[in-house]
Amino acid sequence: MSKYPNLLFAGTALFAFLANPVMADKLGLGRPALPEEIAAWNLDVSPDGTGLPVGSGSVEDGEMVFSDNCASCHGEFAEGVDNWPKLAGGKDTLDRKDPVKTVGSYWPYLSTTWDYVHRSMPFGAAQTMSADDTYAIVAYILYSNDLVEDDFVLSNENFLEVEMPNADGFIVDDRETAEAAFWGEPCMENCKESVEITMHASVLDVTPDTVDDAAPAEQPAAEEVAAAEPASSEPAAEPATEPAAEPAAEPAADIDPALIAAGEKVFKKCKACHQIGEGAENKVGPELNSVIGRTAGTVEGFKYSDPMIAAGEGGLVWTDATLAEFLANPRKSMKGTKMSFSGLKKEEDQKAIAAYLGSFSN
Amino acid sequence: MSETSKNSRRSFLKGAAAAGVGAVAAATTARAQGTPDPLITEVQPWATGLGDGVDATPYGLPIEYEADVVRRNVPWLTADPISSINFTPIHALDGTITPQGCAFERHHSGAIDLRKEDYRLMINGLVDQPLVFTYEDLERFARINRVFFCECAANTGMEWAGAQLNGAQFTHGMIHNMEYSGVPLRTLLEEAGVKPEGKWVYVEGADASSNGRSIPLEKALDDVLVAFKANGEALRKEHGYPVRLVVPGWEGNMWIKWLRRIEVMEGPVESREETSKYTDTLANGTSRKWTWVMDAKSIVTSPSPQAPIKHGPGPLVITGLAWSGRGAIKRVDVSKDGGKTWETARLANPGQPMALTRFYLDTSWDGKEMLLQARAMDETGYVQPTKKMLREVRGENSVYHNNCIQTWWVKETGEAENVEVS
Secondary structure, X not given: OOOOOOOOOOOOHHHHHHHOOOOOOOOOOOEEOOXXXXXXXXXXXXXXXXXXXXXEEEHHHHHHHHHHHOHHHHOOOOOOOOOOOOOOOOOOOOOOOOOOOOOOOOOOOHHHHHHHHHHHOOOOOOOOOOHHHHHHHHHHHHHHOOOOOOOOEEEOOOHHHOOOOOOOOEEEOOHHHHOHHHEOOOOOOOOOOOOOEEEEHHHHOOOOOOOOOOOOOOOOOOOOHHHOOOOOOOOOOOOOOOOXXXXXXXXXXXXXXXXXXXXXXXXXXXXXXXXXXXXXXXXXXXXXXXXXXXXXXXXXXXXXXXXXXXXXXXXXXXXXXXXXXXXXXXXXXXXXXXXXXXXXXXXXXXXXXXXXXXXXXX | OOHHHHHHHHHHHHHHHHHOOOHHHXXXXXXXXXXXXXXXHOOOHHHHOOOXXXXXXXOOOOOHHHOOOOOEXXXXXXXXXXXXXXXXXXXXXXXXXXXXXXXXXXXXXXXOOOOHHHOEEEEXXXXXXXXXXXXXXXXXXXXXXXXXXXXXXXXXXXXXXXXXXXXXXXHHOOEEEEEEEEEEHHHHHHHHOEOOOOOEEEEEEOOOOOOOEEEEHHHHOOOOEEEEEEOOEEOOHHHOOOOEEEOOOEOHHHOOOOEEEEEEEOOOOOOHHHOOOOOEEOOOOOEEEOOOEOOOEEEEEEOEOOEOOOOOOEEEEEEEEEEOOOOOEEEEEEEOEOOOOOEEOEEOOOOOOOOOEEEEEEEEEOOXXXXXXXXXXXXOOEEOOXXXXXXXXXXXXXXXXXXXXXXXXXXXXXXEEEEEEX
């Protein structure tokens, strides 16, 4: 042990002991969890494969499933679009400046990829991938990282045979020894001879000024908060997606403002992918101004799926009714659509969203 | 008026003139003597008419003049605002308790609406009896009240490579400090009965990100809380209503919101949030994992870039916050010259374990430039390091756990800027 025994827990054990009420016996509260309930929630997968369901999927199938459900954000080759996470690449970059951390270059366990994709992706439609689709997607992500061949099939049986390049790249927190010098008596006087300013934040000028400030002209590269890249000397990367344009709803006279307001709330489910209102742009999904009355698949500059274009050419126009049908279960009502959204099941939500979208028609 | 205060006021005015204070300082300097202040000599509308009746706002918000004391985000940081973060306006707060309405938010798939009626908490895995609790069940266990800080491991992460964001809110605002009411996790685990093979708990939320983390059983049985109230009222939606986990002293990502499941396990799950993220890559490419505890840290909140000195030379209160995940803050030192000399600040109250401590340095400003720094020391003897010391051990590629000493360059005008010093 270090010279700071039990540091992690020091000061808390005694405190917890003194202050917590003494609980001698069980209170008999709660009820037994049923096996079906445990099965529904106990989905996590451990590095040794515990928790993996029986199943399999090929790189080939994975390419299709990935293209349909993931590529709009993560790119056709898992290379990442705009600021959305990269899932492939970055080999041998971990000891360089600004390492690129991906499933291939960084993740120590394959179980983590399977588990995360299965439970947390696609963003906005989590828990919609079947076990076989998940095996296929994971196989495809491995392939995109040059870790398996194109005829590879991943299953619960060969899962542990896959070698992750950075499996040995981690050590357990060693701050107490590696940073032992931080413990001690601090200097109070004549601690240094001179002090010079070596860098000014104002030079970068990336601080937002007002509450609704748009992104500044120049941005340091940043992927997502957790990986918030520190300032590099030359911040040059593309802006993250601009903050969603504030919808300036002009309710049409015959529509119930309360319904529009309800629709605005429902629209939160769409915001990850769609913008609406002044200055709205195509993002993961097309911008939705004047979508009611518009022929499906016709926003300029947006790369629609083939089925969406075909539907438009076949005469599909977005009305309250067609919209409700599509939104109830997008991927069921339009096989092959790129919109990976699980659906608006409630009729009142479908009505509300139609009213809200309608309020942006001109 | 007593002789001493007259003198100090006179010297203050003289000082202000001498320093040629700029626009910032001029704004609130005392009125010239001789002209009576109409705010005093004339009857003001509020002193004759009537104010709002009760119930004007059934749930009160801060008065409109405080409208700028709000959470802010930095849009370029993330791909979209649903998996994103914003920052507590620490530059404008005092004391230690963070009001819930301006306490920072971090979501991985948005803040969800979860009614108490729809809330279920499951304990499963290596337990004698897997259990399901409703919200009402939780309220029937003996509960306790504790104040703890919650800091995102990425707080100050943007500052690793150099001074970047101009304001304490942005550099240090991924933190809040609340009084929680809740049930010790230990109580719930004992209700289910932990089997001897159980060494870890895996905790996850009800939102789409599920955001699961593994916690050693030792910590889970020590001081972790299953909390449902903060600062006396229900948790806010953005902080996990109706129930969140409180993991004292450890990184905010582990404080699972909308807590839905606790699984007792033999080993850690090694979830995405404890492998891909929240690990710390060193210069040689090796990465530290399980870096849970938040190191001792402090920040001068005023003066600071968003809270310049407006009053010119003379009496000045320098204030800020200090905290440590390893226990109580024992001492905070403040330097005005970029770390050459240090003075020990006054703690507003004795430090409490793993909670924010407010410090004050009641001083006199000579109107000259300052390079303001604060340095925290906790009860284990850990002293907050400089950025240079951190980089020497950790290299240049770290994202999380930046607890370095921060420098504000306070100019003669009273304005302040985020700088890095040698």
